[in-house]
Amino acid sequence: MRNKQSRIKDIAKKAGVSTGTVDRVIHNRGEVSPSTRKKILAIINELDYQPNLLASTLASQKLHHFAVLIPAGSNHNPYWEAPLKGVIKAGEELKAYGVRLDIQTFSQNDINDFRQKGEVLLKNKPDGLLLAPVFFSESKKFLIKCQQHDLPLTFIDTQLDYKRSIRFIGQNSCQSGHVAARLLGMGNPKDASYLVFNITSEKDQLYHFTERYKGFKDYFLLRNLPVNISVHDIHTQGIEELVSILKIALNKNELIAGIFVTGSKVYRIARALKQLGIQNIRLLGFDLVPQNMELLEEEMIDFLISQQPEEQGYQGIQTLYSVIVQKQTVDPVKYSAIDIITRENISHYLNCS
Amino acid sequence: MRNKQSRIKDIAKKAGVSTGTVDRVIHNRGEVSPSTRKKILAIINELDYQPNLLASTLASQKLHHFAVLIPAGSNHNPYWEAPLKGVIKAGEELKAYGVRLDIQTFSQNDINDFRQKGEVLLKNKPDGLLLAPVFFSESKKFLIKCQQHDLPLTFIDTQLDYKRSIRFIGQNSCQSGHVAARLLGMGNPKDASYLVFNITSEKDQLYHFTERYKGFKDYFLLRNLPVNISVHDIHTQGIEELVSILKIALNKNELIAGIFVTGSKVYRIARALKQLGIQNIRLLGFDLVPQNMELLEEEMIDFLISQQPEEQGYQGIQTLYSVIVQKQTVDPVKYSAIDIITRENISHYLNCS
DNA sequence: TAAAGTGCCGTGTGCGCACACGAAGTTCAC
DNA sequence: GTGAACTTCGTGTGCGCACACGGCACTTTA
Numbered sequence: 001m002r003n004k005q006s007r008i009k010d011i012a013k014k015a016g017v018s019t020g021t022v023d024r025v026i027h028n029r030g031e032v033s034p035s036t037r038k039k040i041l042a043i044i045n046e047l048d049y050q051p052n053l054l055a056s057t058l059a060s061q062k063l064h065h066f067a068v069l070i071p072a073g074s075n076h077n078p079y080w081e082a083p084l085k086g087v088i089k090a091g092e093e094l095k096a097y098g099v100r101l102d103i104q105t106f107s108q109n110d111i112n113d114f115r116q117k118g119e120v121l122l123k124n125k126p127d128g129l130l131l132a133p134v135f136f137s138e139s140k141k142f143l144i145k146c147q148q149h150d151l152p153l154t155f156i157d158t159q160l161d162y163k164r165s166i167r168f169i170g171q172n173s174c175q176s177g178h179v180a181a182r183l184l185g186m187g188n189p190k191d192a193s194y195l196v197f198n199i200t201s202e203k204d205q206l207y208h209f210t211e212r213y214k215g216f217k218d219y220f221l222l223r224n225l226p227v228n229i230s231v232h233d234i235h236t237q238g239i240e241e242l243v244s245i246l247k248i249a250l251n252k253n254e255l256i257a258g259i260f261v262t263g264s265k266v267y268r269i270a271r272a273l274k275q276l277g278i279q280n281i282r283l284l285g286f287d288l289v290p291q292n293m294e295l296l297e298e299e300m301i302d303f304l305i306s307q308q309p310e311e312q313g314y315q316g317i318q319t320l321y322s323v324i325v326q327k328q329t330v331d332p333v334k335y336s337a338i339d340i341i342t343r344e345n346i347s348h349y350l351n352c353s
Numbered sequence: 354m355r356n357k358q359s360r361i362k363d364i365a366k367k368a369g370v371s372t373g374t375v376d377r378v379i380h381n382r383g384e385v386s387p388s389t390r391k392k393i394l395a396i397i398n399e400l401d402y403q404p405n406l407l408a409s410t411l412a413s414q415k416l417h418h419f420a421v422l423i424p425a426g427s428n429h430n431p432y433w434e435a436p437l438k439g440v441i442k443a444g445e446e447l448k449a450y451g452v453r454l455d456i457q458t459f460s461q462n463d464i465n466d467f468r469q470k471g472e473v474l475l476k477n478k479p480d481g482l483l484l485a486p487v488f489f490s491e492s493k494k495f496l497i498k499c500q501q502h503d504l505p506l507t508f509i510d511t512q513l514d515y516k517r518s519i520r521f522i523g524q525n526s527c528q529s530g531h532v533a534a535r536l537l538g539m540g541n542p543k544d545a546s547y548l549v550f551n552i553t554s555e556k557d558q559l560y561h562f563t564e565r566y567k568g569f570k571d572y573f574l575l576r577n578l579p580v581n582i583s584v585h586d587i588h589t590q591g592i593e594e595l596v597s598i599l600k601i602a603l604n605k606n607e608l609i610a611g612i613f614v615t616g617s618k619v620y621r622i623a624r625a626l627k628q629l630g631i632q633n634i635r636l637l638g639f640d641l642v643p644q645n646m647e648l649l650e651e652e653m654i655d656f657l658i659s660q661q662p663e664e665q666g667y668q669g670i671q672t673l674y675s676v677i678v679q680k681q682t683v684d685p686v687k688y689s690a691i692d693i694i695t696r697e698n699i700s701h702y703l704n705c706s
Numbered sequence: 707t708a709a710a711g712t713g714c715c716g717t718g719t720g721c722g723c724a725c726a727c728g729a730a731g732t733t734c735a736c
Numbered sequence: 737g738t739g740a741a742c743t744t745c746g747t748g749t750g751c752g753c754a755c756a757c758g759g760c761a762c763t764t765t766a
């Protein structure tokens with residue numbers, strides 16, 4: 001048990017060759033006769049040789065260049081600050097391993113910005129890319145260029161078809177809709193009524209919105225619950241439209257048991273409800289952005305569903321490293337946890353360090 | 354931006370001394386005149402020198418010895434398999450950094466086993482210890498011996514008073530009781546009735562049970578909800594006692610809105626309910642052990658609250674390393690997230706790799 | 707004044723590995 | 737049978753750091 005890790009030198013001695021030859025075998029650099037190669041491989045296997053990563057990265061002064069292309073966080077939608085934080089954390093950790101990040105964030109409202117930043121990144125010939133392809137068709141075009149560079153990449157948040165895709169890291173949106181349905185539906189009559197709001201200003205997110213709604217609806221369908229769901233798509237910024245829709249819905253005979261907001265703008269519904277003086281309708285939305293956290297604290301929002309965005313950014317970079325540098329293999333899809341946040345457990349989801 | 358990390362050699366050249374002198378300053382090994390020392394420190398500051406961890410650990414062939422003393426997982430209570438898994442994972446990662454783990458698990462029913470394993474560990478003079486002090490008074494005695502060795506340690510699961518305590522990693526049990534109350538109480542009438550079960554076979558866990566119950570009760574108190582809570586302490590193994598208690602409770606006039614099990618044995622209540630053919634009572638308990646997961650799947654259990662046990666083990670070891678070896682400082686308490694698990698999101702909490 | 711002691715510092719070696727360079731041995735053409 | 741080309745392998749150096757050793761200048765002691 002106490003025998004130290006075996007080194008290249010040990011293998012060499014045992015095989016009766018020099019360390020250089022062993023090294024050539026390990027790195028498949030040829031110039032080794034088949035017989036000695038076979039002998040050395042056998043010994044490597046026998047000793048269960050694990051290369052010393054420290055010494056290895058220290059000696060090979062290689063630099064690895066990873067590009068990051070994700071939306072910028074804004075006051076209006078600070079969500080993307082979290083993945084960025086994770087990316088930076090991973091970057092710090094991997095700095096000693098010769099990893100250099102080239103991070104570009106683009107405005108969520110500006111397709112041209114996305115295109116420009118993308119081109120800047122590709123110019124530097126990165127060894128890998130972390131991409132959040134929130135603009136669907138523009139991302140498609142961008143991926144064609146990536147293909148030309150034979151650039152391996154990981155997706156976060158949204159997944160697109162790409163030949164050299166290493167991994168998708170993000171939420172199973174349909175399943176998070178299921179969770180939402182359970183939390184909103186719990187304890188309510190079988191034929192309760194629910195409101196669903198898709199509140200969007202940017203073009204992106206549409207995919208997640210529809211998938212979440214699908215999951216929500218299917219939950220009740222699968223259980224044969226004859227619920228009443230009315231969906232509202234909101235594109236305006238003000239609160240007036242929301243207030244009037246809520247007013248109309250509440251004036252109907254049926255009881256509204258819960259409100260499902262398919263994205264992070266749930267705080268706007270909460271404010272509208274506040275304005276109307278309504279407290280007793282269960283409200284659920286997504287993402288731990290400050291506005292939501294505040295209203296969760298006030299109990300105007302009952303549940304938030306989060307997807308560990310910081311972890312996604314972190315894993316995105318770590319995955320690039322372990323696959324591109326360490327040549328490991330990973331599952332092509334990694335779904336993030338669907339965290340259920342209430343006023344009572346929110347504190348544990350804040351400093352994820 | 355493209356300047357490489359500065360090295361000891363750079364500092365030496367800039368200060369007009371040799372690398373040996375710089376090294377002596379960095380490691381406070383004396384034998385340096387105050388004036389050159391000051392000069393070197395200034396340059397280190399100016400260049401924002403960060404030692405290359407790879408080279409550093411590679412050169413100093415130090416071995417660090419960490420001991421681990423936690424309960425063994427059993428068929429009866431497999432919970433502790435999870436922290437162990439985390440411990441082992443951290444051990445693998447730190448192997449290259451010269452960390453060696455000495456892991457001892459003890460039977461949860463056998464105080465003597467705990468004592469013996471503890472003595473074995475101390476004999477090897479570890480540099481640090483990860484301890485789960487589930488036996489209260491015996492752990493106290495053990496800590497006195499640790500004190501004599503001036504042994505730094507991290508606690509997981511339960512915290513005790515100890516001078517050289519580095520960190521406690523575990524759940525805020527009171528707060529998890531709050532979460533339980535919200536999930537069980539949601540949508541129920543103000544004066545609903547709840548059953549609470551403390552199911553214990555071992556002596557441990559008592560602390561968590563009472564804290565969780567306290568949090569549960571306080572939730573309703575704080576909101577002035579005149580709920581009706583009846584508590585049952587269970588020490589038997591069979592299902593009969595549970596069935597009869599449930600029968601009696603259900604025959605009363607009041608409606609039972611939810612059942613709160615303060616520990617991981619919630620599956621036993623679920624089985625009793627199943628036997629009685631009762632479906633519509635909300636049931637909540639703790640920990641992702643296989644029995645519970647199965648019944649969550651069947652929707653006999655509505656919620657499980659988990660505390661990231663694998664992460665706790667992992668963090669416990671990582672903390673030892675960063676504090677003892679890397680001389681970093683950490684908060685004395687690190688509460689784990691209070692995960693809310695339902696049938697719909699359980700899959701994301703299984704393979705935490 | 708020589709010997710012994712002290713403060714301060716430079717040099718050299720090695721950690722395990724990557725990789726360049728060059729030295730043997732072998733094959734082949736003429 | 738001689739040189740060229742190729743195959744196969746060993747040696748040496750350096751990555752950034754830790755640490756042992758020894759050396760120089762100066763002071764103290766007899």
